[in-house]
Amino acid sequence: MPEQPPPEMVTISLDGQEIEVPQGEYIIKAAEDQGTYIPRFCYHSRMKPVGLCRMCLVEVETPRGRILTTACNTPVAPEMIVDTESAVVQKAQEGILEFLLINHPLDCPVCDKGGECPLQDQTVAYGPGESRFVEEKRHFEKPIPLSDIVLMDRERCILCARCTRFSEEVSGDPLIEFVGRGNQTHVITFPDEPFASYFSGNTVQICPVGALTAKPYRFKARPWDLEAIESVSMVDASGASISIETSQNEVVRINGVDNDATNHGWLSDKDRFVFQAIHSENRLATPLIRDDAGDLQPASWGDALDRVADALGSVRGDEVASIGGANNTNEEAFALGKFLRTVVVTPHIDAQVGDALNPEFLAGVTPRAEIGDLDGAATILVWAGDLKEEFPTLFLRVRHAVTQMGAKLIVVHPRRTGLDNIAAEKITYRPGEGPEVVRKLTAQGDQDYGAVRDLLTAGPVIALVGLTGRAEDPRLAEAVAAYALGLPGSKVLPLARRANVFGALDMGLAPTLLPGRVPVKSESGRAELESHWGPLPGEAGLDTAGIIAGLAAGDLKALLLVGADPVRDGRNPDAVRAALDAAEFVVSLDMFLNDSNQQASVILPVDGFAETEGTVTNIEGRVQKVNRILPGPGQSRALWSILDELSSRMGGQLGAGDGPAIAKEIALVAPAYRSMTWDRLEWGPERDGVVMPDRDGVQELRFVPDDSGLRPTAGRLALHSGRVLYDGGTRNTQSPALAGLTPDPAVYLHPRDASALALADGQEVDVAGEFGTVRLRLELDPSLAEGSAYVPANLDSTWVLGVPDVVTVEAQSSKGKKNEKKKGKKKGAGE
Amino acid sequence: MTAVDLGPAHAVLEDMAPVDHGHAIPLLQNIQESYGYLPREVLLELSSETGIPASHLFGLATFYAQFYLEEHGRHTVRVCRGTACHVRGRKIIQEAIDEELGIGPGETTEDRRFSLETVACVGTCFLAPVVMIDHDYFGNFDPKKVGEIIGGYE
Ligand code: SF4
Ligand code: FES
Ligand code: FES
Numbered sequence: 001m002p003e004q005p006p007p008e009m010v011t012i013s014l015d016g017q018e019i020e021v022p023q024g025e026y027i028i029k030a031a032e033d034q035g036t037y038i039p040r041f042c043y044h045s046r047m048k049p050v051g052l053c054r055m056c057l058v059e060v061e062t063p064r065g066r067i068l069t070t071a072c073n074t075p076v077a078p079e080m081i082v083d084t085e086s087a088v089v090q091k092a093q094e095g096i097l098e099f100l101l102i103n104h105p106l107d108c109p110v111c112d113k114g115g116e117c118p119l120q121d122q123t124v125a126y127g128p129g130e131s132r133f134v135e136e137k138r139h140f141e142k143p144i145p146l147s148d149i150v151l152m153d154r155e156r157c158i159l160c161a162r163c164t165r166f167s168e169e170v171s172g173d174p175l176i177e178f179v180g181r182g183n184q185t186h187v188i189t190f191p192d193e194p195f196a197s198y199f200s201g202n203t204v205q206i207c208p209v210g211a212l213t214a215k216p217y218r219f220k221a222r223p224w225d226l227e228a229i230e231s232v233s234m235v236d237a238s239g240a241s242i243s244i245e246t247s248q249n250e251v252v253r254i255n256g257v258d259n260d261a262t263n264h265g266w267l268s269d270k271d272r273f274v275f276q277a278i279h280s281e282n283r284l285a286t287p288l289i290r291d292d293a294g295d296l297q298p299a300s301w302g303d304a305l306d307r308v309a310d311a312l313g314s315v316r317g318d319e320v321a322s323i324g325g326a327n328n329t330n331e332e333a334f335a336l337g338k339f340l341r342t343v344v345v346t347p348h349i350d351a352q353v354g355d356a357l358n359p360e361f362l363a364g365v366t367p368r369a370e371i372g373d374l375d376g377a378a379t380i381l382v383w384a385g386d387l388k389e390e391f392p393t394l395f396l397r398v399r400h401a402v403t404q405m406g407a408k409l410i411v412v413h414p415r416r417t418g419l420d421n422i423a424a425e426k427i428t429y430r431p432g433e434g435p436e437v438v439r440k441l442t443a444q445g446d447q448d449y450g451a452v453r454d455l456l457t458a459g460p461v462i463a464l465v466g467l468t469g470r471a472e473d474p475r476l477a478e479a480v481a482a483y484a485l486g487l488p489g490s491k492v493l494p495l496a497r498r499a500n501v502f503g504a505l506d507m508g509l510a511p512t513l514l515p516g517r518v519p520v521k522s523e524s525g526r527a528e529l530e531s532h533w534g535p536l537p538g539e540a541g542l543d544t545a546g547i548i549a550g551l552a553a554g555d556l557k558a559l560l561l562v563g564a565d566p567v568r569d570g571r572n573p574d575a576v577r578a579a580l581d582a583a584e585f586v587v588s589l590d591m592f593l594n595d596s597n598q599q600a601s602v603i604l605p606v607d608g609f610a611e612t613e614g615t616v617t618n619i620e621g622r623v624q625k626v627n628r629i630l631p632g633p634g635q636s637r638a639l640w641s642i643l644d645e646l647s648s649r650m651g652g653q654l655g656a657g658d659g660p661a662i663a664k665e666i667a668l669v670a671p672a673y674r675s676m677t678w679d680r681l682e683w684g685p686e687r688d689g690v691v692m693p694d695r696d697g698v699q700e701l702r703f704v705p706d707d708s709g710l711r712p713t714a715g716r717l718a719l720h721s722g723r724v725l726y727d728g729g730t731r732n733t734q735s736p737a738l739a740g741l742t743p744d745p746a747v748y749l750h751p752r753d754a755s756a757l758a759l760a761d762g763q764e765v766d767v768a769g770e771f772g773t774v775r776l777r778l779e780l781d782p783s784l785a786e787g788s789a790y791v792p793a794n795l796d797s798t799w800v801l802g803v804p805d806v807v808t809v810e811a812q813s814s815k816g817k818k819n820e821k822k823k824g825k826k827k828g829a830g831e
Numbered sequence: 832m833t834a835v836d837l838g839p840a841h842a843v844l845e846d847m848a849p850v851d852h853g854h855a856i857p858l859l860q861n862i863q864e865s866y867g868y869l870p871r872e873v874l875l876e877l878s879s880e881t882g883i884p885a886s887h888l889f890g891l892a893t894f895y896a897q898f899y900l901e902e903h904g905r906h907t908v909r910v911c912r913g914t915a916c917h918v919r920g921r922k923i924i925q926e927a928i929d930e931e932l933g934i935g936p937g938e939t940t941e942d943r944r945f946s947l948e949t950v951a952c953v954g955t956c957f958l959a960p961v962v963m964i965d966h967d968y969f970g971n972f973d974p975k976k977v978g979e980i981i982g983g984y985e
Contacts (some may be wrong), residue, residue: 168884177886179893190885191871421882 012080027071027082028056037123038124039093040083041100041208042160043072045266047169053100053160055122057092059083068092084573093603094128102133104184104209105155113210115223119158124674138183146176146188146195148740149215149269150204154186157211163187163203170266170401172422181282186282187211196741197734198392198725205255205788216273221247229629230257230687232616233271234327234609235375238262238371238394239618239689240271244610246629249387251275251610260686261372261622264400268392269738270725275610276735278630284303284590285634286603296603301635305642306603309649311585312558318537319557321547324564325499325509328639329614329626331502333507334515334666335640335656337564339618342533343507343652347520347541348556351501351509351567354544355803357467357474359510362494362502363517369491370461370620370691374401378458381410381487383480384495385405387726388418391495393420394619398464408455412437412480413468414720414782415748415790425452430785431469431718431804434476438483459488470571470721470793470803484534493619497723503617506672506692511541516670518694525671532669545571551579558585562639563606565730566595568794571803572771592730606639607632613659615681617692625681652805718806719769720784721793728796745797747809748781757809764812767791768802775812839865841880850881855891858883859898864869868899896948904939904946906984908932908964913952915959920974924960925949927974931981944984 014031021030026049029036034144040314041053050070056071063080068088076082083089101123108114126373140154161178168174175195179188189195204214226245233240233254238437240263243254254272258265287304288296299307312320322340325333333351340349371392372399374380387395393416401407408424411417414431427449437742440448441456441520463478463484482490496502508515518525520540531538542550544566552575559580570576573595580586580599588597591608632638640656647654656662666673672693680686726741733739737818747767749759759765761780764772774797784790789807793799801807842851843861850858860879863869869892869914878885892898910925928936931946939946955961964984 174884174886177884177890179890181894190874193875193885487932 010076010078010080010521012076012078012082014082015084021076023078027058027060027074027076027080030076031071031082031084037119038071039116039126040072041122041158042162043161044206045167046258046266047162047165049073050165053158054096055093055100057089059086059089090126093122093126094523095122097127097268098131098133100129101127103138103160104153105137107156107491109390111156112213112218112437113207115548117210118208125558127586136720140186143213146212147197147200148194149273149737150195150200151213151215151218152187153211153213154188155559156209157187158209159185159187160208160638162206162208163212166199166203166206167197167293169244169403170396170399171197171200171202172403173197176203198270198388198741199266199396200267201269202256202266205267212680214272214737216276217253221245226252229627231610231627231629232618232626233267233393234616234626235264235274236391236394237496237499237501237619238391238580239267239616239620239622239624240393241688242267242271242622244627244629246276246610249630250279250741251630252348256707257686261370261620262396262397262618263393268395268725269395269741270732273634273737274308274731274735276737276816277731278609278611279736282593282734282803283633284593284603285632285636286605287635288603290601291800296715301637301645302602304602304686305646305649308587308604309646311587311601311793312344312646313650315584318347319555320344320346321350321542321550321556322346322557322560322562323350323353323511323544323547323561323566324562326353326501326504327563327608328504329612329616329659330500330507330623330666331614331656331659332612332639332660333509334670335503335643335654336533337508337515338533338656338665339643339647339650339652339654340560343647343650343654345537347537348547349509349538349541350511351504352496352498352544352545353496353564354548354564354571355467355569356469356501356544357494357496358449358514359505360519361478361481362496362517363510363513365383365492365494367485367491368621369395369493370622371493372708373491374398374407375405377401377405377460377462378489379408379410379455381412381456381461381462381463381484381582381742382417382419383412383463383468383477383484384464385439385468385497386413386417386419386722387464390466390497390723392725394495406563407462408458410455410481413786414785415781416423420783424455426450428783428785430788431471431720432473433718433785434468434472435479437614438476438479442483456487461487461490462493463487463490464493464495466497468720468722470723471719471805495619500616502619502621503615505819506621506670507619507666508670510739511543511546514667515540516671516674518670520677525812528671530667532665537722548576548579551583554582557586559583561586561588561590561597561600563590565596567595568729568799573800573802574771575663581604589642591636592734593728604642605632605636606642607636611636614637614676615676618689620691621672621693622691623681624687625678625687715789717749717807717809718787720788720790721803723794727794728799729794733796739825742795743792745776745792745795746779747776747786748779749809750784750786750788751780751782752786753789754778754780759809762765766810766812767801767807768810769801771802771804772800774801776796778809834868835866837873837876838975840873840876842878844877845939847890848865852883855883856895857890859888859891860985862900868901868903870902878908898900901939902943904943906944906965907946907948908952908962908981909953910936911951911957911959911961911963912949913959915952915956919959921960924962926973927964927977928962928964928981931977945981 009020010023019408040056051070051073057068058071059066143151143153146152168213204212228243228245231431241257256265289299291297341547367411402409402422410425411423412427465481505782569574586600587602588600589606595728611632626627644654644656765778874888936949960972962969962972
């Protein structure tokens with residue numbers, strides 16, 4: 001955590017005991033930290049108190065005598081005397097509960113919350129035992145859907161306003177609100193406008209009764225039947241802490257866990273519901289081998305591994321390449337890297353699938369910020385993808401820093417982002433013109449962006465730097481980082497997309513990196529690793545683009561795809577497909593069939609999320625433990641165990657017989673991970689994760705960003721190829737709760753560009769680029785820079801466009817199809 | 832449903848500009864003044880123009896009895912159900928009026944001539960039972976005269 005001055009302490013008396021607590025802390029929190037739990041409904045430690053439910057009444061001594069007051073919004077003061085269990089307090093608690101239960105239906109036996117319901121628990125612990133209220137309770141229609149995911153049972157609601165406050169204060173999309181008055185007050189959305197928030201599941205988690213429920217969990221299990229284990233979300237690389245809950249060997253629920261360093265307990269709905277994909281019937285459950293007729297046939301592990309070992313053994317090591325590995329654990333990634341470097345003996349390794357930043361930049365930029373540094377920042381610069389779409393829990397942390405901690409926010413992006421409404425300054429630029437913006441910001445005495453430059457004189461500055469879209473030159477991010485590192489008190493948080501991409505790079509799954517953030521070109525670093533592993537190639541390998549070209553040219557013969565789909569993620573999908581066809585042998589290790597491995601020679605089913613144990617590393621370099629609570633389906637196996645067996649078939653020794661053994665070897669050979677053990681992460685104070693390198697670690701790489709030679713963009717409509725949260729990718733589409741949330745594909749143009757092209761809102765148009773053409777509905781988007789076209793990159797129909805620099809947009813050529821206008825259908829998505 | 836003309840809404844916004852969260856109630860009052868009620872489309876438009884969440888506007892509109900979300904009648908009949916009126920036969924009056932207008936409290940006649948509401952004491956208990964039509968008071972209300980009184984309003 002970043003350094004913060006220690007708070008001033010005051011002494012209060014709590015139930016007759018003198019305690020020292022931070023000045024200004026609310027009584028409820030001060031007491032809780034000392035082990036005294038004061039009952040509450042509306043109070044939530046991550047939101048401002050409102051004093052609404054009155055459950056937290058305590059007695060406080062005042063000059064006017066003892067008074068009852070709410071502990072959740074009364075700050076401690078020196079010499080304060082607080083009584084939390086006096087007869088008066090108990091009477092008050094009984095009374096409050098009696099009031100709360102006046103309208104509560106007490107349908108606990110059929111309520112999902114039963115067994116973990118604060119209202120139920122507190123009624124048992126503090127309640128009066130019986131009610132004097134004999135009149136009719138209020139009635140509402142039983143659960144009504146607020147969205148495709150969340151249902152509301154208004155009869156159960158106790159009007160604590162946790163859900164509405166979350167929506168307003170934390171996620172910033174207040175789609176739900178108290179309506180009506182008196183005993184008709186209830187929580188609901190604007191009529192017929194769904195609760196389409198990326199964060200709606202949090203309201204279900206924090207509702208202290210069963211009023212809000214989530215469809216995927218409804219009636220699935222009772223809390224006392226659940227088995228739970230803590231882990232880390234694998235939706236993005238921010239490292240959100242979660243608890244995975246299973247019933248009868250099926251994951252039924254994921255809840256957020258309050259990790260001070262990362263997610264504060266919040267999750268996006270994707271983090272929360274994407275687990276459904278692991279139970280998809282489309283999961284690969286048996287090895288597949290392509291037969292002579294060209295069809296995939298189920299095979300035994302023995303046959304499949306023999307086939308792979310033969311194929312890889314029959315070509316030179318450096319004719320083999322590997323793409324992927326950024327969605328696996330560190331241990332799996334390490335085993336893969338070691339397999340490739342020491343058994344196959346090839347340097348052509350890339351965990352990022354061609355849409356990526358320089359690995360040396362991602363792993364080595366210093367000083368690197370922690371997420372917690374946002375809270376102490378004077379100014380936050382976000383020059384990256386739309387965080388709401390790509391890093392939803394990090395988006396909430398930036399919101400927190402800006403709306404609660406007073407940081408000033410600057411957003412630089414080619415169109416509107418989810419953070420714009422809280423940004424002090426926004427720079428919108430046409431894709432390709434980013435370097436110009438950097439130049440203007442840097443130039444002495446330049447007139448442009450004066451307000452931005454003024455803000456950036458106030459440090460500490462925390463810069464979140466990544467690719468704004470797939471068409472952007474990756475070196476722009478380095479130039480931005482170079483600029484940002486010159487600002488006062490600045491640190492950079494580099495952003496890359498895949499769940500464990502930072503772990504994969506740290507484990508050496510990059511053409512230019514060895515395990516532990518050691519550049520291949522570092523003689524001493526390589527020598528050190530060679531002392532463990534034997535001789536290694538001294539040259540950097542090929543990255544994904546180079547691998548694709550190498551396969552197409554016949555220089556490379558065999559390819560491993562590790563949870564990767566380079567056709568969909570490719571700049572030129574057709575060219576990638578052709579390269580895969582040209583390969584003599586492709587083996588895919590994956591959970592699903594995809595557009596790339598359909599043509600593979602062998603497909604091996606691997607264990608995935610919740611099925612493997614190990615560690616992952618997030619954007620900060622924070623290492624956290626992920627845990628296994630289920631076996632994989634059918635015959636699927638852990639990646640390291642597959643590679644271990646493959647190695648012995650190829651006459652090598654991987655020594656990757658189990659996870660802990662690999663973890664030990666990582667600590668031995670990867671300099672930046674030298675002090676890392678699973679024990680540290682599982683027990684004691686470091687359960688929030690440890691940022692590597694910590695005090696014992698060694699940071700070998702000190703990357704100096706580059707700011708020269710950026711690709712210029714010519715042509716009228718520069719492509720902005722941003723991503724949306726609910727994408728057309730496998731995990732999203734295989735999760736029923738999420739699949740329907742994918743926005744309708746469209747191309748977005750500035751109204752002036754549209755009218756220059758004589759195109760109208762809602763019209764069907766053909767979007768064409770260097771690599772392909774796609775037919776899309778046109779939407780007007782005044783937030784775009786003029787001269788650009790936004791196409792969400794990762795939807796089912798849009799990826800065929802590939803990633804050209806520029807596109808043309810024309811009215812569709814064929815006649816007869818009426819303009820369909822479906823504007824505003826899915827609110828919140830694609831924005 | 833016919834589309835609602837957003838022109839008057841824009842005029843109100845222009846008049847009041849700049850409008851922020853603190854002006855939500857007067858904004859709704861002015862809108863109701865010009866439309867007679869708060870049309871859904873108008874609320875959504877106000878939200879997108881001012882940044883005040885639509886849910887907040889809806890919350891206010893349902894909290895305050897003065898706001899209507901449905902088109903309202905030209906005249907408002909308010910039957911007092913305060914304590915004094917209650918004990919002096921408000922129930923019989925209510926029934927007579929319901930029957931005469933063919934609607935219940937909270938509803939509007941099909942010809943949009945009358946909307947019927949109940950109120951909790953209009954402050955003239957000495958005249959109980961009381962009925963108000965628009966701004967006129969009818970004290971010591973005689974249920975037999977309902978037709979006659981109602982007939983006075985077009
Ligand atoms: S729905 Fe739940 S969280 Fe929201 S106000 Fe009601 S009880 Fe509180
Ligand atoms: S917890 Fe204090 S009033 Fe609700
Ligand atoms: S009770 Fe009807 S006017 Fe007071």
